[in-house]
Amino acid sequence: MNILVITTLYPGTQSETPSDVTFAVHKLVSGLERFGITVKKVLKPKHLIYWRTLSLKPVNYSTNIETVKVHTKTFFNLPKLGFKPSKSDWRFLEENVQGIDLIVSHMPIGGEIASLIEMKFNVPFIHVAHGTDLLYLNQLKLIMNRARFLFARSDSIKRYLESYGYPVKGVCFSGIERELIVSIEDALKREQSKNNVLNIISVCNLQKLKNLDVVLHALTELDENIPWTYTIVGDGSERENLEQLISELGLSRRVRMLGYKRREKCLGLMRKSNVFIMPSAPETFGLAYLEAMASGCVVIGAEGWGIDGVVKDEVNGYLVAPRESGQIMQSLQTVWNTPQTEIIENSITTIKNYTAEEATKNYAQMIKLHSTT
Structure with missing residues (x-):
């Protein structure tokens, strides 16, 4: 044909x-x-x-x-x-x-x-x-x-x-390439080490629809006893606005903006993180979600968009209303406060069907x- x-x-x-x-x-x-x-x-x-x-x-x-x-x-x-x-x-x-x-x-x-x-x-x-x-x-x-x-x-x-x-x-x-999928054992080791700090990451083109400003507001609402870091990888039209918001919210010591990085570097950063978050709307699909699942991250995505359907809420990840900082905050606190072993195992099992x-x-x-x- x-x-x-x-x-x-x-x-x-x-x-x-x-x-x-x-x-x-x-x-x-x-x-x-x-x-x-x-x-x-x-x-x-x-x-x-x-x-x-x-x-x-x-x-x-x-x-x-x-x-x-x-x-x-x-x-x-x-x-x-x-x-x-x-x-x-x-x-x-x-x-x-x-x-x-x-x-x-x-x-x-x-x-x-x-x-x-x-x-x-x-x-x-x-x-x-x-x-x-x-x-x-x-x-x-x-x-x-x-x-x-x-x-x-x-x-x-x-x-x-x-x-x-x-x-x-x-x-x-x-x-994604099958060889990118980490073993369940390696992913669970990271889950066990999160008692020290909750490492959160977003990897995307910095556009308004990614709703990273909402993520930043959600981080200010987290329980003050939760130690966390947030890494933003990517570049785009919203970079300057996000940098200004980070400063205004007093988050400069805990949020890193790394700019554009090659895919190999992004994957390496994901494999050191606990949570990948990107509440994008509208979003078609987004390979970054799949790469994050393959890297062993707990994924938080937008309900009703893109990854919804691959990620099922509280089964192999979490879904939130894209502009609701309170829901994002609650999902992050759930990841911190409760074991994510089953979520991670289900996520790795799911991603094997999305090669x-x-x-x-x-x-x-x-x-x-x-x-x-």
Whole structure:
């Protein structure tokens, strides 16, 4: 089977790193060949608003990201009209659907272009909804009118869309390398040593939706007898605001902001921590949660978003309302005051079902099953 993948959520150059753009979809796509699916190309649309005074130059280039050919191209979005492909755009799209059995689109813009192709050239497509799709439900409705089926990137997105009447055929989850998973014995050693200090960590792009400001407020509400440290790894638009808040709350001696670190360093820091916390909303999925579970951390995530469904509250981690500092504080106190042996054992057992191999296998099986339905 030959497929074309259309998504904005993909690296467009070899120099890009996970700090520039997520590689989560790439990890799924790059493994499809092992399951009999040939990815002829990934089309990465660059999305510009057309104005006569526009100074940005259109782009149109191809590169290889590992074994996957990626073509980055500007498509103009007209005010109020949405995408209005030019004659050259139509020629480009027609050339790229030759010999294609199925299109798989991710993100709203990918779905919109796939629906235009289906309408013009009668090439079927499946759309994979991410957290961003939830912000554009009217657009998703138009995409769904043309799509063969709708998938979701997490259980929480699936539940949300189905509550609005969008039928979702399955979940395309992400996975991590199996070798990253620590043994239950090593994870429990850390649990036994937490009597000295509760080591808390967050690893993410520093954006408002990560709700780390709420975590900081929650830490000020913790029982004063709990010794704790908090390490924030990552960079982004919220860094300066978080640094100012840390100072205002008087937490400078107990909170470290390390900036961006390579993945290997992040994993090392997780393996020295007791708790990974990231109450992100909206959040599609987040590989950092899986990496934290694999590292033996107790994970605290946002109820109803991203990791909800993988993490089950008080079973293999904790779920909190994303903007409720009181709930975050209570979860941290629970981790400190009660043994987490069962939570950690369940977490390690869970993460073994979320390896990269299992994720790609699931992605391929869903594509194959629903391409012929």
